[in-house]
Amino acid sequence: MTTSPDGSFRPRSKRERTLAALIGAGLDLFERQGYEATTAAQIARTAGVTEMTFFRHFPTKAHLLLDDPYDPVLIAAVAARPRAERPFLRAVNGVRAAWRALPEPEEPAIRRRVRIVARTPSLRGEMWRSTGETERSIVEQLVADGAAPEAARVAAASVLAALVAGLYSWAERDTGTLTDAIDDALDVIDVRHD
Amino acid sequence: MTTSPDGSFRPRSKRERTLAALIGAGLDLFERQGYEATTAAQIARTAGVTEMTFFRHFPTKAHLLLDDPYDPVLIAAVAARPRAERPFLRAVNGVRAAWRALPEPEEPAIRRRVRIVARTPSLRGEMWRSTGETERSIVEQLVADGAAPEAARVAAASVLAALVAGLYSWAERDTGTLTDAIDDALDVIDVRHD
DNA sequence: GGCTTCATGTTAGTCACTAACATTTCTGAA
DNA sequence: TTCAGAAATGTTAGTGACTAACATGAAGCC
Numbered sequence: 406m407t408t409s410p411d412g413s414f415r416p417r418s419k420r421e422r423t424l425a426a427l428i429g430a431g432l433d434l435f436e437r438q439g440y441e442a443t444t445a446a447q448i449a450r451t452a453g454v455t456e457m458t459f460f461r462h463f464p465t466k467a468h469l470l471l472d473d474p475y476d477p478v479l480i481a482a483v484a485a486r487p488r489a490e491r492p493f494l495r496a497v498n499g500v501r502a503a504w505r506a507l508p509e510p511e512e513p514a515i516r517r518r519v520r521i522v523a524r525t526p527s528l529r530g531e532m533w534r535s536t537g538e539t540e541r542s543i544v545e546q547l548v549a550d551g552a553a554p555e556a557a558r559v560a561a562a563s564v565l566a567a568l569v570a571g572l573y574s575w576a577e578r579d580t581g582t583l584t585d586a587i588d589d590a591l592d593v594i595d596v597r598h599d
Numbered sequence: 600m601t602t603s604p605d606g607s608f609r610p611r612s613k614r615e616r617t618l619a620a621l622i623g624a625g626l627d628l629f630e631r632q633g634y635e636a637t638t639a640a641q642i643a644r645t646a647g648v649t650e651m652t653f654f655r656h657f658p659t660k661a662h663l664l665l666d667d668p669y670d671p672v673l674i675a676a677v678a679a680r681p682r683a684e685r686p687f688l689r690a691v692n693g694v695r696a697a698w699r700a701l702p703e704p705e706e707p708a709i710r711r712r713v714r715i716v717a718r719t720p721s722l723r724g725e726m727w728r729s730t731g732e733t734e735r736s737i738v739e740q741l742v743a744d745g746a747a748p749e750a751a752r753v754a755a756a757s758v759l760a761a762l763v764a765g766l767y768s769w770a771e772r773d774t775g776t777l778t779d780a781i782d783d784a785l786d787v788i789d790v791r792h793d
Numbered sequence: 794g795g796c797t798t799c800a801t802g803t804t805a806g807t808c809a810c811t812a813a814c815a816t817t818t819c820t821g822a823a
Numbered sequence: 824t825t826c827a828g829a830a831a832t833g834t835t836a837g838t839g840a841c842t843a844a845c846a847t848g849a850a851g852c853c
Contacts, residue, residue, distance in 0.1 A: 526728055563760045563764070570755075574752055652800080658841090
């Protein structure tokens with residue numbers, strides 16, 4: 406995502422301008438009154454647009470916060486790990502590598518969004534649902550390289566859970582870099598790097 | 600839960616009789632037409648009752664499947680592990696112990712419900728949301744005994760994710776006991792039992 | 794058998810979406 | 824510049840998950 410700290414970005418087409426307006430209004434309202442108390446219609450109105458238009462840009466209200474492009478990167482990073490590693494370590498190390506590649510300037514925008522998610526139970530559920538797709542792709546990759554499907558599923562799920570838990574902790578405080586936070590989180594479940 | 604394989608149980612009061620009717624109708628309909636395609640009103644009608652009555656028994660449609668009483672057991676089991684264990688192992692071993700205590704006769708009913716959840720993305724999200732409460736309790740316990748909050752959060756989240764992944768795998772096949780499935784799942788993330 | 798309480802029904806409304814169709818706004822080529 | 828086709832938006836109407844307020848019926852207790 407090309408957002409800057411306030412959620413806006415340099416608009417090219419009209420579509421992108423509306424998108425930016427919606428995201429800006431959404432983040433503001435969510436932070437001020439909470440996610441549940443904010444209505445899709447209200448966000449749309451604030452952005453000078455109709456409710457219908459909101460749903461043309463986001464399939465669900467939650468997608469305003471959860472639409473991220475990191476998943477393909479993650480999947481690729483896991484795939485790039487040596488096939489000889491056992492599934493669990495492959496997943497851990499892949500996730501580690503993927504997030505190290507994240508440009509630091511994007512961190513404030515991510516923190517803002519994740520913080521809202523971390524504080525809203527229904528959004529945590531949505532986050533997990535969206536992570537589910539990433540999970541499936543990682544499992545596919547591991548299984549294609551010879552892992553047992555059930556072990557692969559457990560590995561992917563627990564590593565992603567650790568990642569998300571680390572993300573939440575990082576977002577709730579105001580200090581530290583994302584990369585460090587994720588490294589620390591993965592260290593908890595990955596005692597020995599062999 | 601005191602349900603038998605078909606989701607029914609010996610009814611005492613009128614309330615329990617309606618509850619049983621709703622659960623029975625719900626499971627049947629979910630299995631036949633899928634969760635999303637089944638309406639709360641339809642379940643209610645099938646159970647010979649009004650939509651309003653449905654929501655008097657279950658706060659949400661998902662609760663018909665996710666209302667389980669296992670969480671307190673789980674929390675207690677984690678608490679029972681020696682305080683000297685590091686948080687991650689305490690969580691792993693606690694979860695292991697908790698599920699070993701499950702009476703086998705309940706397995707078919709659990710399998711039926713979990714199978715529906717496993718096949719419905721939105722329910723996987725709901726499951727995670729409901730697991731979130733368990734997670735918080737486990738974290739509280741670990742932190743009260745001296746663990747770092749962030750490590751405790753990661754430990755609880757990833758162990759529960761492994762547990763749920765194991766549950767899903769088990770429910771999707773027709774063989775094996777729940778206890779074994781969960782042990783296998785936890786083995787994936789817990790290499791060395793020290 | 795009357796009285797209280799609990800389970801249920803009724804009605805009306807909010808909010809997240811979806812579908813079908815109409816209208817406006819861009820944009821690129823003549 | 825102009826004008827057609829595409830893209831973005833608006834309008835209307837509806838479904839389904841819930842919620843609140845109020846009314847009614849049936850259970851259980853004395």
